[in-house]
Amino acid sequence: MILPHFKSVCFVISLQGYMATMSSKGIPEDMKGKDKIVFGNIHQIFDWHKDYFLGEVEKCLVEPERLAQLFIKHERRLHMYVVYCQNKPKSEHIVSEYIETYFEELRQQLGHRLQLNDLLIKPVQRIMKYQLLLKDFLKYYTKAGMDTEELEKAVEVMCFVPKRCNDMMNVGRLQGFEGKITAQGKLLQQDTFTVTEQDSSFLSRAKERRVFLFEQLVIFSEPIDRKKGFSLPGYVFKNSIKVSCLGVEPSVDADEARFVLTSRNPDASVVRFQLLASSPDICRAWVNDVVQILDSQRNFLNALQSPIEYQRRESKSNSLGRSMRPPLSAASPICPSKRSILLLGFTLALSSTPSVIIELLSSLGPC
CATH class of the missing domain: 2.30.29.30 (Pleckstrin-homology domain (PH domain)/Phosphotyrosine-binding domain (PTB))
Structure with missing residues (x-):
């Protein structure tokens, strides 16, 4: 677990190096006012993962049944990635203007191997890896004979959020x-x-x-x-x-x-x-x-x-179409054998997709 964490810390340190240097040494005159667009809300994403989400995901290593509800619960919060992606085309445009001059000078000063645009794409890649983790987990959940309704909902959430991210990036490229x-x-x-x-x-x-x-x-x-x-x-x-x-x-x-x-x-x-x-x-x-x-x-x-007639029809339609499904009950206790299968499945899901574990679990904290 040390290597994945180290790689993600390096990614964050690299970005912070750019931001700190730009703040302390100044930026080109014609770039003033654009510097905040370059990084978007990446600080918000980083702080939330570091201060909260990493710890919650780590709990799932010993209580894997918590994973689905974690993503469902924080669907709205995960839309900070949508905000990031909505800004991404503007960021790309600014970076492309200075990638061979100003940002190349910064990269060499900082001794970084990756260019700035390689770092700024990381949050976009990250949001896809949540989906991969949940899909892998769903596979092992099914093998364990567990009710998959909640986990399927989590997969649905984490298919929708990346789609919105992609949508917003494309809309942002409309000229x-x-x-x-x-x-x-x-x-x-x-x-x-x-x-x-x-x-x-x-x-x-x-x-x-x-x-x-x-x-x-x-x-x-x-x-x-x-x-x-x-x-x-x-x-x-x-x-x-x-x-x-x-x-x-x-x-x-x-x-x-x-x-x-x-x-x-x-x-x-x-x-x-x-x-x-x-x-x-x-x-x-x-x-x-x-x-x-x-x-x-x-x-x-x-x-x-015809507002009165419309309300009358809507009331009738709602009374006939109201869902009769009972509310979801609390999660049923998991028997030891099934719990073992789930824990094994969680481990296998991670080990079978190293890119997911590298970028998603141990590295969630720094971004």
């Missing part, structure tokens, strides 16, 4: 959108499609587009071609559809991977965007989410027009 992205509601989907636009009788050539589905807006963007000299991935805004003008046609020519989004213009004309997904599953997920958005919009309008 040229003049509106306020945070005002568009939750990001529900994002995928790359082959898109054909039809305006009146004109049919555009099929183009690759990264499409973002928010609660209030659909954004079409063009991926930046890294072969053309761009050092960082990104997207350039091309078009959008307000949800208030949005329509959907679930399938096109019996092609299960193809669907149409429509945009209704003020003059009553309609623009059709034909989207070809990489799989039917992606197509179905998008159509389902768009239909749900439109249903919610329709219900909202109905509530405004």
Whole structure:
């Protein structure tokens, strides 16, 4: 356990070396005001792990049944990683401007092997390793014959958080959108499609587009071609559809991977965007989410027009659809044999995935 802890301490010391040197020796004039963006909320992540989360995870080494509830309980707190990832594209942009000059000088002064951007990616990698640990633990939990409901919920949580992290990093790389992205509601989907636009009788050539589905807006963007000299991935805004003008046609020519989004213009004309997904599953997920958005919009309008009737229907629906499931009881006592299997499974999960134990358990404290 000493080596993993040592490696993570080295990572934190390296970052602190950059921060301390930048603070004491100053930064380039044209970088002033940008230095805090470079590190984001990494101090918040580090302090919480060091002061609290490491100790809680270590308790799971002797009480493995605590692990699932630990991640479920702290789902909201783990969203500090989402905040970090939301800032990451801005951080990458600033670091890329100075990586061969200012930050290279700092690296040599500090005697570090890794560059700054190699260190700043560590929290992004870390959030994925929580998921790996829980999935491994679920495998051994199942072999032990235990109830996996709570652990499956924990896995679900730690699949959702990394997805949100990835979503926020991609949204942060969107360029040229003049509106306020945070005002568009939750990001529900994002995928790359082959898109054909039809305006009146004109049919555009099929183009690759990264499409973002928010609660209030659909954004079409063009991926930046890294072969053309761009050092960082990104997207350039091309078009959008307000949800208030949005329509959907679930399938096109019996092609299960193809669907149409429509945009209704003020003059009553309609623009059709034909989207070809990489799989039917992606197509179905998008159509389902768009239909749900439109249903919610329709219900909202109905509530405004006939509030009493709407409340009456909602009350009836809630009374019929209320879940009858009893609340989860306290965890059942674990018999010694099953407890031994769990402890063995926990150990095997860690030993079979050394990267997880290196970056996740013994090294959780420093970040």
